[in-house]
Amino acid sequence: MPFWSRIAEYRSLHWSDFPWPVLSFSGPKNPSDLTLVAVSVYILSAFDLRRDKARSKERLREHIRKWHPNRFEGRFLKNVSEGREREKVRLGAGMVARFLNDLLARFHDLG
Template identity: 45%
Template sequence: MAKSGKVQGSKEEVIKTFEHHARLWEKLPEYTELRWDIFPWPMLNKPSSPEDITYNAIRTYVLSPHYPEKEKPQKDRIKEHIRRWHPDRFETKLLTKVIDADKERVREGAGSVVRSLNDLLTKSNTPSFFD
């Protein structure tokens, strides 16, 4: 389910996911201990492993028509997520708080996120002959 990028649930559930993720991003710096399950992975369906984090699932999330700031250009949405998940920031501010049992899995997951976001940004910069 998470791999396909297909959305499960109603518009209201998708909006609740975005709201929940926004609250988590505000609270994460306050936590002294983090686990895989606490992270607001940029997907509509919560991943259970790094393998569940795919380009299509992240694309579906970031480019969702129900994204909270609909007026924000897609490139800006992508760049905002890249800033959050970029290894320089993520590893110094958040990964240091992850429990040892989850640390490698979270590192791999964050790496998958940032690679997918970078691919998405690259594709958004590539002109299409069909536009």
């Protein structure tokens, strides 16, 4: 079962349960650890942009679908305890979604 499907079944979720898209053994500790550079390195590290532009864009689109605010909140946020933890996760997921959309816009600018 894919990871995202598995955590959708958890009754209680925390910041550390999410696969934040950064290259780090310990993962980000809070939203300020999520940056455009960190997310782009994670998303694009497996590809040579000059040769694999189409595959890079598809990987980016897959992540946009996973982190889209409406989808993310509907599937996961309801299982994060209310209060600071929920706001932390909501803020982090929103930042990731914005970074991913910014990366996609940059791809479109490349032509």
